[in-house]
Amino acid sequence: MVRLPCLLLLLLPLLRVSAPEPCELDDEDYRCACNFTSPQPDWSSALQCMVAVEVEVRGGGRGLEEFLLKSASADPKQYADMLKALRLRRLTVGAARVPAQLLAAVLRALGYSRLKELTLEDLEVTGQIPPPLQETPGPALTTLTLRNVSWAAGGAWLGELQQWLKPNLKVLKVAQTRPLAFSCTQLRTFPVLSTLDLSDNPRLGERGLTAALCPSKFPALEDLELRNAGMGTPNGVCAALAGAGVRPHRLDLSHNPLRATTSGAPGCVWPATLSSLNLSFAELEQVPKGLPPKLSVLDLSCNKLNRAPRPDELPDVNNLTLEGNPYLDPEALQHQENTMASGVAPVCARSALTVGVSGTLALLQGARGFA
Numbered sequence: 042m043v044r045l046p047c048l049l050l051l052l053l054p055l056l057r058v059s060a061p062e063p064c065e066l067d068d069e070d071y072r073c074a075c076n077f078t079s080p081q082p083d084w085s086s087a088l089q090c091m092v093a094v095e096v097e098v099r100g101g102g103r104g105l106e107e108f109l110l111k112s113a114s115a116d117p118k119q120y121a122d123m124l125k126a127l128r129l130r131r132l133t134v135g136a137a138r139v140p141a142q143l144l145a146a147v148l149r150a151l152g153y154s155r156l157k158e159l160t161l162e163d164l165e166v167t168g169q170i171p172p173p174l175q176e177t178p179g180p181a182l183t184t185l186t187l188r189n190v191s192w193a194a195g196g197a198w199l200g201e202l203q204q205w206l207k208p209n210l211k212v213l214k215v216a217q218t219r220p221l222a223f224s225c226t227q228l229r230t231f232p233v234l235s236t237l238d239l240s241d242n243p244r245l246g247e248r249g250l251t252a253a254l255c256p257s258k259f260p261a262l263e264d265l266e267l268r269n270a271g272m273g274t275p276n277g278v279c280a281a282l283a284g285a286g287v288r289p290h291r292l293d294l295s296h297n298p299l300r301a302t303t304s305g306a307p308g309c310v311w312p313a314t315l316s317s318l319n320l321s322f323a324e325l326e327q328v329p330k331g332l333p334p335k336l337s338v339l340d341l342s343c344n345k346l347n348r349a350p351r352p353d354e355l356p357d358v359n360n361l362t363l364e365g366n367p368y369l370d371p372e373a374l375q376h377q378e379n380t381m382a383s384g385v386a387p388v389c390a391r392s393a394l395t396v397g398v399s400g401t402l403a404l405l406q407g408a409r410g411f412a
Contacts, residue, residue: 064089077101094128100137102163112146117153124153135162141170141194141201148179148205156180162188169194170201179205184212196220200227208232216241225255233261240268240293247277254285265289272297275320276331279309288312292319295340299323302330320344321362322389328354342366343389365389 064075064086073090078101090096117124132151144166151159159182173179185206192198200223211233215221221242237259239245245253250267265287272278272294282289292315299320308331317338320329325344332339335357341350343365355361363369 063087066090066093071095072097075099077103091127095131096129097133099135099163102136102138104138105143106138106140108143109140112143115146115150117150121153124150125155127154129154129156131158131160132156133160133162135160135164135188137163138165138167141166141168145170145173145205149173151180152178152205152207154180157182158184158186160186160188161190162186164190166190166192166194166198169197170205172201173205179207181207181209183209184214185210186212186214187216187218188214189217191219196222196224197227199223200229203229203231210234212236212238214238214240218242221245221249222252223255225258228255228258230258230260234259235261236264236266237262238264238266239270240266240296241270243269243271246271247273247281250278251281251284254281254287256285259285259287262287263290264293265291266293267297268293269296272299274300274302275318275329276302276309279311279331280307282312283309288314290314291317295319295321295323297323299325299329301327321365332356338362 063077063079063083064073066073066089070092072095073093074096075087075090075098077084077099082101087098090098159180194201198220208229208231210231213231213234213236215238221239239250239253242249245267250270250272265282267278275294278292278294289312311333315333316336318333318336319338319340321340321342321344323344325341325346327346328341328350333356337358338360339356339358340362342362346363346366346368348368350363
């Protein structure tokens with residue numbers, strides 16, 4: 042029989058945090074963070090995280106091949122009741138090179154827990170994830186976030202990962218992760234997925250979006266977020282949605298350098314369900330042609346509009362946002378180009394600065410993880 046500490050160590054070797062010594066549990070026993078950067082880490086220190094609701098662990102960029110033998114002999118079913126009794130609801134793991142077989146073993150054990158949100162970041166997953174021995178054996182996640190994760194399995198990675206998850210997923214966020222050209226034939230339907238966030242993938246583009254939006258796989262999708270995703274024109278995004286049969290209610294195209302639709306370009310029929318469109322921070326000098334005819338919300342703030350849009354340039358919209366454009370604020374363009382302006386920054390400079398800082402931190406975290 043496998044001892045319980047060996048099983049628990051399978052759940053906590055992957056890793057992320059800001060604590061100086063390997064693990065730190067807050068006074069409320071709510072959040073536990075580990076950072077295993079020592080050449081000979083004391084993995085058992087992670088056991089104190091068993092009482093926490095939110096666990097964040099990081100492994101210093103090391104390979105975890107040494108845990109493969111333990112994962113092969115462990116049977117989490119023996120400890121199903123104890124795993125279910127854990128308070129764990131949110132788990133972040135990262136900064137490691139993880140064999141796909143080990144990842145599968147971790148997901149199998151988490152299937153007996155009540156984990157709801159899982160974040161994988163700064164990971165290199167090697168090999169192919171093996172198929173489960175039983176149907177949907179993994180955790181019943183509602184939110185899955187992947188940030189700066191590379192997969193040796195190529196475009197099949199999402200299908201391989203999906204087979205280890207119960208069909209409860211409502212939010213899927215994939216940033217700085219490669220590849221994003223999913224193998225649609227291996228992908229099952231996400232029956233209740235309402236939010237798909239592909240932001241911060243600047244190389245995605247409209248062609249990549251077409252490859253990622255597998256037809257008939259996202260029937261419940263309501264929110265599609267594509268900030269800083271290399272989109273070129275709203276019309277191109279519309280064509281990708283139409284090709285995949287995706288019908289979101291809200292679409293975020295902010296922080297993309299959008300171009301005007303070229304003259305003579307084929308028209309596109311937007312989904313009738315679309316009610317909110319965010320085109321802020323898109324470097325627009327005029328309102329793009331071919332927008333949906335009717336919207337509840339249209340955000341054109343923080344662009345480069347030099348005059349007020351004419352009524353015939355706009356859709357029938359209930360809530361229109363235009364603040365931060367040069368025709369309303371002569372200094373708006375300067376603030377957009379120089380986010381370090383002195384004094385109290387306006388809304389555009391403040392928002393752009395926030396995006397820039399978060400992007401820089403993400404890059405620094407990735408570099409630190411594999412240093």
